[in-house]
Amino acid sequence: MRIRWFKLLSLMVGLAVSAMFYGHYYTSLVTSNRSLHPGTGPHSIFKGSNDSQHTIRTDHERKSDKKTAMTLMKSIADLKLHADSVCHTSLRLRVQNDFYFRNLFNFDIPVLMWDSYITEDTRKNLSQRPVPYGWKDLPLEDVTSTLQLLNDSANQKLFDWRPPKGCVRCAVVGNGGILNGSRKGKEIDDHHYVFRLNGAVIKGFEEDVGTKTSFYGFTVNTMKNSLIAYYEYGFTETPKGQGLRYIFIPSDLRDYVMLRSSILGVPVPSGTDKEDKPSEYYGPEATAKKFKLLHPDFLLYTMESFLKSDILKTEYANLYMPSTGGLMLLTALHSCDQVDAYGFITSHYSQFSDHYFERTKKPLEFYANHDMMLEMHLWSKLHKKGIMTLYQR
Ligand SMILES: *[C@@H]1O[C@H](CO)[C@@H](O)[C@H](O)[C@H]1NC(C)=O
Ligand SMILES: *[C@@H]1O[C@H](CO)[C@@H](O)[C@H](O)[C@H]1NC(C)=O
Ligand SMILES: *[C@@H]1O[C@H](CO)[C@@H](O)[C@H](O)[C@H]1NC(C)=O
Ligand SMILES: *[C@@H]1O[C@H](CO)[C@@H](O)[C@H](O)[C@H]1NC(C)=O
Ligand SMILES: *[C@@H]1O[C@H](CO)[C@@H](O)[C@H](O)[C@H]1NC(C)=O
Numbered sequence: 001m002r003i004r005w006f007k008l009l010s011l012m013v014g015l016a017v018s019a020m021f022y023g024h025y026y027t028s029l030v031t032s033n034r035s036l037h038p039g040t041g042p043h044s045i046f047k048g049s050n051d052s053q054h055t056i057r058t059d060h061e062r063k064s065d066k067k068t069a070m071t072l073m074k075s076i077a078d079l080k081l082h083a084d085s086v087c088h089t090s091l092r093l094r095v096q097n098d099f100y101f102r103n104l105f106n107f108d109i110p111v112l113m114w115d116s117y118i119t120e121d122t123r124k125n126l127s128q129r130p131v132p133y134g135w136k137d138l139p140l141e142d143v144t145s146t147l148q149l150l151n152d153s154a155n156q157k158l159f160d161w162r163p164p165k166g167c168v169r170c171a172v173v174g175n176g177g178i179l180n181g182s183r184k185g186k187e188i189d190d191h192h193y194v195f196r197l198n199g200a201v202i203k204g205f206e207e208d209v210g211t212k213t214s215f216y217g218f219t220v221n222t223m224k225n226s227l228i229a230y231y232e233y234g235f236t237e238t239p240k241g242q243g244l245r246y247i248f249i250p251s252d253l254r255d256y257v258m259l260r261s262s263i264l265g266v267p268v269p270s271g272t273d274k275e276d277k278p279s280e281y282y283g284p285e286a287t288a289k290k291f292k293l294l295h296p297d298f299l300l301y302t303m304e305s306f307l308k309s310d311i312l313k314t315e316y317a318n319l320y321m322p323s324t325g326g327l328m329l330l331t332a333l334h335s336c337d338q339v340d341a342y343g344f345i346t347s348h349y350s351q352f353s354d355h356y357f358e359r360t361k362k363p364l365e366f367y368a369n370h371d372m373m374l375e376m377h378l379w380s381k382l383h384k385k386g387i388m389t390l391y392q393r
Helices: 002-028 042-062 065-084 091-096 120-126 140-149 185-189 220-229 253-264 278-282 296-306 324-333 372-384
Strands: 169-173 193-197 215-218 245-248 291-293 338-342
Touching (some): 120 296, 169 185, 193 324, 220 253, 245 253, 253 291, 324 338, 324 372
16 A cells, blocks of 8 residues: 555656756757757656656565655655756746747747758758758758768757756847946856857956856858957957857858868868868867857748848848847847846947947947847847846946
């Protein structure tokens, strides 16, 4: 009789543990299409718990009450451990509770792309759309040979190291002039993960922008332009470091070719960046593990759901895409439990310089390929709805 009771309770505890583990994993870690990867998604974790559950149950059939009680205590200890790691205030919950944003967010969309996407279905789909939303007109060989190298489990998830307990807190740092004199550096560094992009100058601005960089995001075009345009302000090299990961935005063939050369550790063989040495950008020790590639479907989704600009109705339509900062912020919004944005455009932008590192005030420059006003309204709305915080003053 008692064994039965224990069996039932143990089963319930086991299920609760599985469910909570599932919940945490779902809310904070998985950023890509899980069904593609039986090895990494919450389903496999659920199955794992289910499998061990199965072992516990068969054990019970043979072993004493005492042993059963110990198993149960262990299960309860596990349960407590996992309870501590659950995020109760996850961004996803806040989105689900928001009448407007719950119709825009799709957390099932894959954020990243890696070798498992070399399939006929994906090829058919993406060959119909030009960059950055697809592979149309790109030599398939260049795309495929790049994807083949993204075969490490680290390529499949944004947070492939030290996953923190509880809510995953991310800071995304744009380069806006609003950060000049902000003294937000310590607060930024206090996040689990810090995203930076393009001309992210740190030296001399530590008090305002912090020093930690977990992710550096760019297109090869924006990265190289930043090195040229902001060299005089101290952006003399791209951020580097052991714990730093690079997020490639595939906006052109250049990005695929540079990424492939970076992983192989060879000079770029052809194209716009011919003979560039990737180690100068990403360090000599760069392996596949250091690189993430945004999925073209994710880029399409961010544009269609959040940033469908009127520019698309003009002659500049095929130049238009969300800004690098916008894409990093949306990546964080689809991956973290808490997102705080710094250095992004606000309605008071005219009071600040274009970038925080300029020495004399320069007005914000608008380019035809981005819609900064639309992005400004989006960040403001996400802030007002409590889905993220936007640093404003
Ligand atoms: C759980 O385990 C049972 C029996 O071992 C199995 O039939 C079932 O498919 C498993 N469920 C999942 C979700 O893995
Ligand atoms: C995920 O992959 C499955 C097939 O593996 C597909 O049916 C589904 O549409 C994909 N989901 C997304 C959001 O791409
Ligand atoms: C094809 O692209 C659409 C977006 O247009 C996406 O929703 C869908 O999941 C993709 N299908 C495959 C098989 O990749
Ligand atoms: C990835 O592919 C490379 C080259 O094909 C191979 O050497 C390496 O062992 C693979 N890594 C994994 C984790 O499968
Ligand atoms: C940055 O702030 C300082 C003082 O807070 C000010 O003197 C300087 O002009 C600002 N720089 C720009 C480019 O606005």
